[in-house]
Amino acid sequence: MAHITLPDGLPGIRGPMAFRPETARPINELVDILLQGPHTLSRGERELIATFVSEQNDCRYCQTIHGAIAAYHLHGDEQLVVKVKSDPQGAPISDKLKALLTIAGKTAESGKAVTPEDIARARAHGATDLEIHDAVLIAAVFCMCNRYVDGLATWAPDDPDFYRQRAALVAQNGYAASTLQGTDPERR
Amino acid sequence: MPHIALPEGLPGITSGFAFRPETARPMRELAEVLLRGANTLTRAEREMIATLVSDRNDCHFCQASHRAAAAHHLNGNYAVVDAVKRDFQSAPISPKLKALLAIAAKVQQSGRQVTASDVAAARAAGACDTEIHDAVLIAAAFCMFNRYVDGLATFTPRDEEGYDQMGQRMARDGYAQRDADGAHHSS
Numbered sequence: 001m002a003h004i005t006l007p008d009g010l011p012g013i014r015g016p017m018a019f020r021p022e023t024a025r026p027i028n029e030l031v032d033i034l035l036q037g038p039h040t041l042s043r044g045e046r047e048l049i050a051t052f053v054s055e056q057n058d059c060r061y062c063q064t065i066h067g068a069i070a071a072y073h074l075h076g077d078e079q080l081v082v083k084v085k086s087d088p089q090g091a092p093i094s095d096k097l098k099a100l101l102t103i104a105g106k107t108a109e110s111g112k113a114v115t116p117e118d119i120a121r122a123r124a125h126g127a128t129d130l131e132i133h134d135a136v137l138i139a140a141v142f143c144m145c146n147r148y149v150d151g152l153a154t155w156a157p158d159d160p161d162f163y164r165q166r167a168a169l170v171a172q173n174g175y176a177a178s179t180l181q182g183t184d185p186e187r188r
Numbered sequence: 189m190p191h192i193a194l195p196e197g198l199p200g201i202t203s204g205f206a207f208r209p210e211t212a213r214p215m216r217e218l219a220e221v222l223l224r225g226a227n228t229l230t231r232a233e234r235e236m237i238a239t240l241v242s243d244r245n246d247c248h249f250c251q252a253s254h255r256a257a258a259a260h261h262l263n264g265n266y267a268v269v270d271a272v273k274r275d276f277q278s279a280p281i282s283p284k285l286k287a288l289l290a291i292a293a294k295v296q297q298s299g300r301q302v303t304a305s306d307v308a309a310a311r312a313a314g315a316c317d318t319e320i321h322d323a324v325l326i327a328a329a330f331c332m333f334n335r336y337v338d339g340l341a342t343f344t345p346r347d348e349e350g351y352d353q354m355g356q357r358m359a360r361d362g363y364a365q366r367d368a369d370g371a372h373h374s375s
Contacts, residue, residue: 003302003304003307003320004307004317004320004321005317016321016325019317019321020318020321020322020325022221022225023218023221023222023325025214025217026214026215026217026218026221027214027218029213029214029217030211030214030215030218033210033211033214034211037210057298057299058298058300059299103339106339107335107339108335110245110246110335110338111245111247111334111335111336111337111338111339111340112246112338114191114338114339114340114341116191119191119192129192129193129207130208132191132192133192133204133207133208133340134208136191136335136336136339136340137204137208137211137336139335139339140331140332140333140334140335140336140339141332143328143331143332143335144328144329144331144332145328146299146328147295147298147299147324147327147328147331148299148324148325148328149299150298150299150300150302151291151294151295151299151302151324151327151328152299152302152321152324153302153304
């Protein structure tokens with residue numbers, strides 16, 4: 001049971017977002033820009049960063065929904081998402097993304113854990129300043145979202161199909177539109 | 189030296205904001221709503237939550253600037269803010285704020301650390317659901333801001349005087365984006 005009285009039937013972050021729309025708006029805008037806005041990193045790559053950080057923070061709702069959205073963007077390859085979560089450096093992804101995941105993982109521990117060597121490695125594999133900036137900020141944002149979701153003890157569905165359906169909706173409509181509209185077919 | 193080429197001469201988070209204005213806008217808005225919007229918690233109380241979390245995350249820029257903002261909301265009373273940083277349970281603050289700081293301190297470690305009894309203690313001290321929600325989200329948001337500031341190795345000034353002036357501006361003007369003429373963007 002959630003720590004405070006949240007609107008019924010909304011899992012994960014969507015409960016507190018419906019509880020407090022004033023703070024939901026900027027959070028959704030930020031996530032939309034970082035994960036869905038125009039970018040040199042693909043949407044799949046950015047969702048993998050979000051998923052990896054959420055897994056490190058042991059946030060079940062966030063890692064499952066963002067893992068499902070990542071898979072949606074990656075031709076449904078759920079095995080790749082599992083591999084990135086458990087062993088990113090051994091996963092069949094680009095060296096650039098591996099280096100950015102290292103930076104994101106360190107940011108999740110503490111911003112101070114990121115070293116000039118981590119940055120140099122990302123640059124050597126072709127990462128731009130904007131890509132490094134966004135890897136750090138995506139990791140930081142999910143350190144917020146994960147704590148928000150678990151700090152209020154929100155509810156997370158068990159059914160993997162719930163997340164697959166939700167992932168398609170978010171991937172097609174964006175975060176702000178999907179979170180604040182009450183028309184989702186899977187709302188229960 | 190910052191990890192990426194950030195605009196020179198800007199301290200802490202302001203350099204990240206100048207580098208990427210698209211993400212700065214919602215981050216500023218979130219800080220404005222949480223720390224200065226209409227609330228049953230005072231602005232000083234909310235700034236103290238931000239300061240405690242930033243201090244626990246060892247983010248000098250955030251803790252020094254929000255410490256100063258909290259003090260300026262209290263007519264310059266740094267002693268209370270420093271007592272909160274040192275040991276909030278013995279600080280001269282309300283039992284409700286102590287209970288909310290205890291929740292925030294757990295969120296700083298992990299959201300999973302917050303227990304039903306932490307929340308019950310806050311309720312017993314008079315906290316409502318929105319206050320508990322905001323204590324959790326302020327703590328979570330500063331786990332973001334702190335990592336953003338330090339993860340890019342932004343420029344961190346070390347002079348106390350500069351932070352005092354920064355805190356005064358934060359307490360007076362807030363966090364929302366401003367146009368060149370100083371007017372707030374409508375948001």
